[in-house]
Amino acid sequence: MTAKILDGNALAQKLKEQVTKEVEAINHNGGDVGLAVILIGDDPASRIYVNHKKKDCVECGITSHEYQLSSDTSAEQVFELISNLNANDAINGILIQQPFPAHIDVKAVNEAVSPLKDVDAFRTDTVGKIAIGNYGGNPSSELSTLNSTFLPCTPAGVMELIHSSGVSISGSECVVVGRSNIVGKPMALMLLNENATVTVCHSRTRDLGEVTRRADILVSAVGRANLITADMVKNGAVVIDVGMNRGADGKLCGDIDYAKVSQKASFITPVPGGVGPMTRAILMQNTLTAHKLQNGA
Ligand code: GUN
Numbered sequence: 001m002t003a004k005i006l007d008g009n010a011l012a013q014k015l016k017e018q019v020t021k022e023v024e025a026i027n028h029n030g031g032d033v034g035l036a037v038i039l040i041g042d043d044p045a046s047r048i049y050v051n052h053k054k055k056d057c058v059e060c061g062i063t064s065h066e067y068q069l070s071s072d073t074s075a076e077q078v079f080e081l082i083s084n085l086n087a088n089d090a091i092n093g094i095l096i097q098q099p100f101p102a103h104i105d106v107k108a109v110n111e112a113v114s115p116l117k118d119v120d121a122f123r124t125d126t127v128g129k130i131a132i133g134n135y136g137g138n139p140s141s142e143l144s145t146l147n148s149t150f151l152p153c154t155p156a157g158v159m160e161l162i163h164s165s166g167v168s169i170s171g172s173e174c175v176v177v178g179r180s181n182i183v184g185k186p187m188a189l190m191l192l193n194e195n196a197t198v199t200v201c202h203s204r205t206r207d208l209g210e211v212t213r214r215a216d217i218l219v220s221a222v223g224r225a226n227l228i229t230a231d232m233v234k235n236g237a238v239v240i241d242v243g244m245n246r247g248a249d250g251k252l253c254g255d256i257d258y259a260k261v262s263q264k265a266s267f268i269t270p271v272p273g274g275v276g277p278m279t280r281a282i283l284m285q286n287t288l289t290a291h292k293l294q295n296g297a
Contacts, residue, residue, distance in 0.1 A: 041071035093119030157278025
């Protein structure tokens with residue numbers, strides 16, 4: 001079997017076109033949709049991600065406000081900036097690019113963002129709503145409707161990619177590799193909300209292959225090249241690669257041995273061009289949602 005490619009670039013384009021239409025209407029009526037992106041330090045990968053997000057903002061008609069802070073910025077200065085952005089009507093969404101320096105407490109930073117501007121969906125109350133299934137449900141069914149909360153960007157992008165395959169999530173065996181707060185945990189919750197049987201694997205999982213081979217839908221979000229080899233994948237599985245690594249050849253690659261696994265899977269996401277653009281498209285959607293929430297739409 002040769003897998004069909006789930007084209008994240010094409011799907012993201014569709015989603016961004018819908019966002020753009022709505023943003024244009026807001027701009028036409030004299031409004032403005034604004035996203036603040038804070039980058040602390042000089043992590044080169046983060047710089048690339050932030051540049052991509054800025055480009056997406058331009059494409060969607062969203063004003064991006066960038067705050068580049070040096071790595072020795074104090075926690076107090078970061079909290080003061082977030083507090084000012086919370087109070088600034090020109091800013092609808094606030095994103096603090098991770099990772100950031102160890103002297104700044106990630107959890108405290110996440111909680112400092114206003115619940116109305118939490119476009120990363122990192123606040124505990126936002127995560128709580130996802131845990132109890134209190135959000136717009138299937139995001140691909142009504143892309144432009146107001147969700148009752150923000151969707152975590154990468155897991156929501158993955159859900160869109162899986163929906164686009166036409167493969168049913170309900171009742172399927174889903175295996176998520178990785179338990180990060182950004183991807184693995186919310187991913188598992190969102191799959192569970194759509195009635196999958198979900199298993200989460202992590203660094204202490206005794207026999208990773210034994211679990212991944214059960215997966216009808218396999219999502220890897222670890223950050224290690226070639227972690228998932230063909231012998232670890234069931235014939236016909238849907239394989240989603242959230243990893244973003246540099247291979248031995250210096251090229252970008254995911255966690256999945258793409259060449260071999262794509263001979264076995266039914267659907268697969270490439271790296272680059274799979275999950276990455278979808279993550280950013282959901283961020284644009286969340287920023288528009290934030291504007292609506294703040295303007296009583
Ligand atoms: N670093 C890696 N992914 C993300 C993300 O989705 N949001 C933020 N803020 N930082 C990240």
